[in-house]
Amino acid sequence: MSNTILEVIDLKTYYIEKNRVVKAVDGVSFSINEEETFGLVGESGCGKSATCRSLIGLVHKPGEIVNGCINYKGTDLLKISPKELEKIRGSEMGMIFQEPMTALNPVLKIKEQIMESFKDKALSKQQKYEKAIELLRLVGIPSPEKRMESFPHQFSGGMRQRVMIAIALASKPRLLLADEPTTALDVTIQDQIIKLLNDLKRELKMSMILVTHDLGVAAQMCDRMAVMYAGxxxxxxxxxxxxxxxxxxxxxxxxxxxxxxxxxxxxxxxxxxxxxxxxxxxxxxxxxxxxxxxxxxxxxxxxxxxxxxxxxxxxxxxxxxxxxxxxxxxxxxxxxxx
Ligand SMILES: Nc1ncnc2c1ncn2[C@@H]1O[C@H](COP(=O)(O)OP(=O)(O)OP(=O)(O)O)[C@@H](O)[C@H]1O
Ligand code: SF4
Ligand SMILES: [Mg+2]
Known part of the structure; x- marks a missing residue:
């Protein structure tokens, strides 16, 4: 019997605006086992990203989690202090965001963006620098020492996505949330990113939530899947x-x-x-x-x-x-x- 790492019960995340309430996630329940890839699929706007953002504590106003339980290894993430949540988020979970160009800061070099994602205060600047190079190598970026000095716009779409994956892996997460990691990439690059994620998941023994509207991608990556519709x-x-x-x-x-x-x-x-x-x-x-x-x-x-x-x-x-x-x-x- 597999071990459950995450159990989500009756999660409701609403965007509460002046004249309307958008019920982006409206009573979602599922669980994920250790080392499992769990797919969340469905048409645009059905609440896939809102579900992921809720899990990692990144729902911003006017969004609000109005109900539910997010049980991560026995702790309800909705019942702990923001400081405790930050600690779990920084050490146990990583997220690859849907839009690599907007998720990366255009005016910061890649090295700064990766180095600042190491939350361990005991690490020196030099150690962070070396670890950042290690991560870039792990995600298949050639000449990582040189590329550390580049800005996001100097990378191709596929390489930017690899940088996003490196940042998400900085905390050595047990659970990786990958929100449309292959969208906007051409088919060859898409296949490379799918292979990279599958390899990393096996190597690092992570669980993964894969969000995609592409059932073909889901078929190549998922053990189990949830089909979402209208929240x-x-x-x-x-x-x-x-x-x-x-x-x-x-x-x-x-x-x-x-x-x-x-x-x-x-x-x-x-x-x-x-x-x-x-x-x-x-x-x-x-x-x-x-x-x-x-x-x-x-x-x-x-x-x-x-x-x-x-x-x-x-x-x-x-x-x-x-x-x-x-x-x-x-x-x-x-x-x-x-
Ligand atoms: N900041 C916000 N304010 C108001 N409504 C929002 C906000 N963010 C998302 N929504 C709404 O919540 C619903 C779910 O959005 P979400 O981004 O989770 O969809 P999705 O399934 O990830 O879609 P896509 O496949 O296009 O990424 C949509 O109706 C969206 O318009
Ligand atoms: S038959 Fe169609 S409309 Fe009725 S519950 Fe099933 S999905 Fe909904
Ligand atoms: Mg989305």
Missing amino acids: NIMEITDAVTLFGSPRHPYTIGLLNSLAVNKEKGGKLQPINGAPPDLSNMPEGCPFAPRCQYCEPLCEKQLPDLQEIEPGHLSRCRCVEKLANIKGIIEPAGKEEPS
Whole structure:
């Protein structure tokens, strides 16, 4: 039985504005095991980044965590002092932010940005300098001594992403939060970053939360996955089951909209309609207006996230109608250690 490193229960993070409340995360629950890669997937705006920011304590006004429990190795991060939280954040968790260009300071050399991410006060400036070079080497930046003197704009997109990964690894995190680490990179560079993250995760024995809207990337990296929709989790299971036997209409819709499904003889079908406004959520299932299986009760009551098979959870009241939907696509499969 795997050890749970993080358990999130009924997390709610809202952006409370003057005239509206945006329910970015609205009752999210999941857990992550040691050395596991857990994927958070879903369309733009469904609350993936807000979930990650909540976990690492980086929700800023008008955002607020209004409910929930974030249990990290037995400590509820929402119940400890800001100082204690800072300590755990600085030593146990690292985050790769979604936009490397905005997350890096354009007027500071790379060496300063990496060196300032070492929180250990016992380290001398020289030790930090040497460790920064070590990290740049670890993430595959050639001539790291020279590149320490560069500014962010002097790096290519892929190299900037490697710098972001180096900064996230500075605290030797047990849990790495990677928010869209491959978005905005071309396919070849994307593959290199996926391989780098998979290798680092194995080497450093980390757990990882991978946020992506790209199911192909998720298939190459994740052990288990959660599908998010409108601030909520709709389905959780292992990656092979999710791709082979999805049990939520939204997951099925996502898989049907993938080009790879068409290549395998399936029909390419985009999901019609748009996600709901998170500041004006419908009473019942948020997917109801787009769902071909919708029943009258769906529009009145939000179903619970229920375990339908061991380890497979779905938030759909009509899950039995989906029982025969199998093997929409085969997962690409995680690559083997090199
Ligand atoms: N600072 C903010 N103020 C108000 N609303 C916000 C703020 N930040 C995020 N939101 C809203 O919260 C919701 C969830 O945003 P989030 O960034 O978590 O989405 P996401 O799933 O990461 O999307 P993407 O795939 O585009 O990165 C969105 O509706 C977004 O508009
Ligand atoms: S609960 Fe109803 S509307 Fe929601 S996904 Fe299931 S069948 Fe569709
Ligand atoms: Mg995001």
